Amino acid sequence: MTRQQVLDQYFIDARHKLIDIAAFLDRVDRAEGGADFRHAAFRTALKALGRRGPGRAERVLLSLSDPTTRPIAKAHGKGACGAWPGR
Amino acid sequence: MRYIEPHGHMVSRTTDDYRDMATAGCAAVCEPAFWAGFDRSSVNGFHDYFCQLTDYEPQRAAKFGMAHYSWLCINPKESEDVALAKDVLAIIPQFLDRPNVLGIGEIGLNKNSRNEVRVLELHVDLAARTNSLILVHTPHLEDKLKGTNLIMDVLRGDRRIRPERCIIDHVEEHTCRRVLDAGFWAGMTLYPESKCSPARAIDLLDLYGQERIWMNSACDWGVSIPLAVPRTALEMRRRGWTAEEVDKVVFQNPAQFMGQCPKFRLPAA
Ligand SMILES: [Zn+2]
Numbered sequence: 441m442t443r444q445q446v447l448d449q450y451f452i453d454a455r456h457k458l459i460d461i462a463a464f465l466d467r468v469d470r471a472e473g474g475a476d477f478r479h480a481a482f483r484t485a486l487k488a489l490g491r492r493g494p495g496r497a498e499r500v501l502l503s504l505s506d507p508t509t510r511p512i513a514k515a516h517g518k519g520a521c522g523a524w525p526g527r
Numbered sequence: 528m529r530y531i532e533p534h535g536h537m538v539s540r541t542t543d544d545y546r547d548m549a550t551a552g553c554a555a556v557c558e559p560a561f562w563a564g565f566d567r568s569s570v571n572g573f574h575d576y577f578c579q580l581t582d583y584e585p586q587r588a589a590k591f592g593m594a595h596y597s598w599l600c601i602n603p604k605e606s607e608d609v610a611l612a613k614d615v616l617a618i619i620p621q622f623l624d625r626p627n628v629l630g631i632g633e634i635g636l637n638k639n640s641r642n643e644v645r646v647l648e649l650h651v652d653l654a655a656r657t658n659s660l661i662l663v664h665t666p667h668l669e670d671k672l673k674g675t676n677l678i679m680d681v682l683r684g685d686r687r688i689r690p691e692r693c694i695i696d697h698v699e700e701h702t703c704r705r706v707l708d709a710g711f712w713a714g715m716t717l718y719p720e721s722k723c724s725p726a727r728a729i730d731l732l733d734l735y736g737q738e739r740i741w742m743n744s745a746c747d748w749g750v751s752i753p754l755a756v757p758r759t760a761l762e763m764r765r766r767g768w769t770a771e772e773v774d775k776v777v778f779q780n781p782a783q784f785m786g787q788c789p790k791f792r793l794p795a796a
Binding site: 441445449450453495497498501502504505506507508509511512513514515516517518519520521522523524 | 562604607637638639640641642643644666667668669670671672673676677699700701726727730765766767
């Protein structure tokens, strides 16, 4: 596909998602409450997104990933929350 | 168009879904054992589930001209209880000879715990002893990268396991290349809220090629789309892929991987 064709096919969809992210950040700011590691992780991921060059999707995924390498002692619950809370 | 759904949890889907998939060109659906949304209280629950996967579900699929294959295991979400897992592993061999069973799956990790790793090793040993294909589930979200690396360590640590007989599913941009570089097959799951979107899955095909890779809907009882594979095939065509190129990814590739099990046969066209 040419760059023109990529933009023709995906620009409106990407624009829609971009505005959704902006509105989400506004919504979080308007809401009351304390800090949350997911909010901080999201901001860090946005920085990874903003860096120039290919591999943006991979960089965002890496920035939201658990960087440790050893199995944890025990699984408490089954769910994942989308960002690593740290130790 | 023809396609294979290589990962669908049809026990959670309606008969209307079977009809829609058949209408869209689905020739075969392959169903790994997974978590029911609640923990089963004993091995008897798994026995009944394996009967459903190997007896009842193939009959449902056959009504729509679709072949149905299954994979057996105790899912990583229930693997924290090693004693229960050992009970379940003990009954799996009595089902492995059933005509629609392709191998062991979907095994893997969920929260990357020590017990999950132990149960994964036991499943890998069973697959090696029975010369079975392996279908691997990788963890969700922030746990995926670490879990994928741990899973590959376990598989590579068992010298009896050949990577071309293992598919590591639910890859994304940060795990796809390392899975393929290690010689494994890679599965891309098309989910509306997590894992891959159709556009990103096609990007991965553009980036890493069309060998040893498939796409699936992993449709289950959660938010998922049984027609995700044919819809992505349509998007591939809109991006300029030829019908033959699409056919390779959505039909020939899964047939090639699962055809390593002699029981895998497609219904006559
Ligand atoms: Zn699954």
